Amino acid sequence: MSRHRPAGAPAAVAVVISAVIAVGLIASPALGAPPEGKGGGNGNGKGNGKPTATSTPPPSTTTPPPTTTSPPPSSPPPTETTPPPTETTPPPTETTPPPTETSPPPTTPGTDPAGLPSVIVGVGDSITVAYDAVGSGAYPQYSWSTGSSSSVQSHATRLRAAGASDLVAVNAAVVGATASGLAAQVNQAIAAEADYLTVQIGANDACTDTVGAMTPTSAYAASISGALAAFADARPDAEILLTTVPNLKRMWALSKDNGWARFIWAIGDVCQSMLQNPTSTTTASEERRDAVQARVDEYNDQLASICAALERCSFDDYAVADFQFSSSHISTYDYFHPSVSGQTTLAAITWPYSPYAG
Numbered sequence: 001m002s003r004h005r006p007a008g009a010p011a012a013v014a015v016v017i018s019a020v021i022a023v024g025l026i027a028s029p030a031l032g033a034p035p036e037g038k039g040g041g042n043g044n045g046k047g048n049g050k051p052t053a054t055s056t057p058p059p060s061t062t063t064p065p066p067t068t069t070s071p072p073p074s075s076p077p078p079t080e081t082t083p084p085p086t087e088t089t090p091p092p093t094e095t096t097p098p099p100t101e102t103s104p105p106p107t108t109p110g111t112d113p114a115g116l117p118s119v120i121v122g123v124g125d126s127i128t129v130a131y132d133a134v135g136s137g138a139y140p141q142y143s144w145s146t147g148s149s150s151s152v153q154s155h156a157t158r159l160r161a162a163g164a165s166d167l168v169a170v171n172a173a174v175v176g177a178t179a180s181g182l183a184a185q186v187n188q189a190i191a192a193e194a195d196y197l198t199v200q201i202g203a204n205d206a207c208t209d210t211v212g213a214m215t216p217t218s219a220y221a222a223s224i225s226g227a228l229a230a231f232a233d234a235r236p237d238a239e240i241l242l243t244t245v246p247n248l249k250r251m252w253a254l255s256k257d258n259g260w261a262r263f264i265w266a267i268g269d270v271c272q273s274m275l276q277n278p279t280s281t282t283t284a285s286e287e288r289r290d291a292v293q294a295r296v297d298e299y300n301d302q303l304a305s306i307c308a309a310l311e312r313c314s315f316d317d318y319a320v321a322d323f324q325f326s327s328s329h330i331s332t333y334d335y336f337h338p339s340v341s342g343q344t345t346l347a348a349i350t351w352p353y354s355p356y357a358g
Contacts, residue, residue: 115356116159116162116163116164116167116356117159117164117167117194117195117196117238117239117356118164118166118167118168118195119167119168119169119170119192119193119194119195119196120145120146120155120156120159120167120168120169120170120194120195120196120197120198121146121169121170121171121172121188121189121192121194121196121197121198122143122145122146122169122170122171122172122173122198122200123172123173123182123185123186123188123189123197123198123199123200123201124173124177124182124185124198124199124200124201125173125174125175125176125177125178125200125201125202125203125204126138126173126175126176126177126204126337127144127173127200127203127246127337127338127346128143128144128145128146128171128173128198128200129143129171129173129174129175130142130143130144130147130337130338130340130343131175131337132331132333132334132336132337133331133337133338133339133340133342133343134339134340135333136333138175140171142340142343143171143173143343144200144338144343144344144346144347144350145171145173145198145200145347146169146170146171146198147343147347148169149340151340151344152340152343152344152347153344153347153348154343154347155196155198155241155347155350155351155354156169158347158351158356158357159196159356162356168192170188170189170192170194172185172188172189172192173185173200176204177201177204178201178204178205178215178223179201179202179205179215179219179220179223179224180215180219180223182199182201182223182224182227183223183226183227183230185227186227186228186230186231187230189231189235190230190231190234190235193235194231194235194238195235195237195238195239196238196239196241196356197231197235197238197239197240197241198240198241198243198350199224199228199240199241199242199243200243200245200320201224201245202220202244202245202296202299202300202303203245203246203248203271203296205220205295205299206245206248206271206273206274206292206295206296206299207248207270207271207272207273207274207292208271208272208273209269209272209273210272210273211273211288211291211292213273214273214292214295217295217298217299217302220299220302221299221302221305221306224302224303224306225306225309228240228242228306228310228313229310232310232311232312232313236312237312238312239312239313239314239355239356240307240310240312240313240314241313241314241316241350241353241354241355242303242306242307242313242314242315242316243316243319243320243350243353244300244303244316244318244319244320244321245296245299245300245303245320245321246320246321246323246325247293247296247321247322247323247325248271248274248292248293248296249274249289249290249292249293250324250325251271251274251325251330251336252274252275252278252289254325254326254327254330254335255327255330255335255336256278256279257279258335260335261278261335262278262279264333264334264335265278265334265335265336268334270334270335270336271336273288273292274288274289274292274293275336276288296321297321300318300321303315304318312355314353314354314355315353316349316350316353317353319349319350319352319353320346320349320350323345323349325338325342325345328341328342329341329342329345330342
């Protein structure tokens with residue numbers, strides 16, 4: 001989503017993360033409902049699924065009573081040696097393999113019910129790989145798009161609940177990606193024979209060191225439209241869901257008064273175009289933040305136009321852009337990326353716009 005710590009980040013970041021864990025700042029309250037959007041979407045409906053638990057009663061062992069057979073009278077008295085019964089029940093072994101976060105692209109796509117996809121690919125930036133959702137780093141099992149965690153109810157989970165039992169989920173998103181890198185991710189989706197593509201990208205184009213370094217709106221639009229047109233040409237029957245960029249000024253407002261957040265933003269170089277001097281109320285600081293959010297708004301308007309020009313593209317009707325995230329939706333490791341609760345919310349507010357939600 002945002003500008004991230006470089007690969008060789010100071011050891012201080014790890015210390016800060018440990019300190020944050022120690023104070024137990026993570027919370028997971030109920031989700032908020034999405035507000036009304038600005039534009040028109042092409043999908044509606046809701047998906048839901050409940051995991052079920054099956055209990056297996058312990059086996060019962062019944063030892064039948066011994067039988068005594070009297071020998072005929074002419075026989076010498078028998079020698080009866082009955083060894084004590086031996087019963088060895090090995091302790092049950094239970095091995096739970098680690099969850100598979102990203103299924104590899106199939107050689108031959110699965111066969112799912114008519115109308116449902118067999119391969120979903122999520123492309124974009126760190127939001128889609130659930131960066132810093134529960135710790136430092138990527139946690140794609142919690143991705144709003146392709147995640148396997150039942151707590152998130154991702155698009156992949158909802159599709160499987162709808163009958164796409166053979167669905168293959170591929171997470172091709174890249175931490176720190178900008179619009180210019182979308183074409184490479186789309187090529188992976190084409191190679192995976194994706195028939196459902198989710199797209200969430202743009203925060204890193206606005207989250208730069210300075211306002212002047214932000215991606216121009218025209219360049220952003222050209223990168224997105226070019227990548228998605230190439231996908232549509234290669235996979236003409238595939239569906240695309242194009243989601244908007246979250247409100248970055250909202251993310252600043254949620255945590256600007258938190259001392260830990262300000263410290264992490266500074267040493268981690270997080271989205272400085274928006275988060276530099278977070279408590280400053282000078283005219284220059286306010287204008288800088290407004291300029292960043294205005295650029296994000298321009299990106300989102302371009303996404304609406306790009307999607308409208310594609311035959312099989314669904315737009316989220318500004319659902320992500322308009323949603324008023326709360327502090328519980330934000331990671332307590334960087335105070336900027338979505339937490340698990342935030343990922344759950346992203347899945348819930350975007351699913352109604354999926355072409356498969358009906």
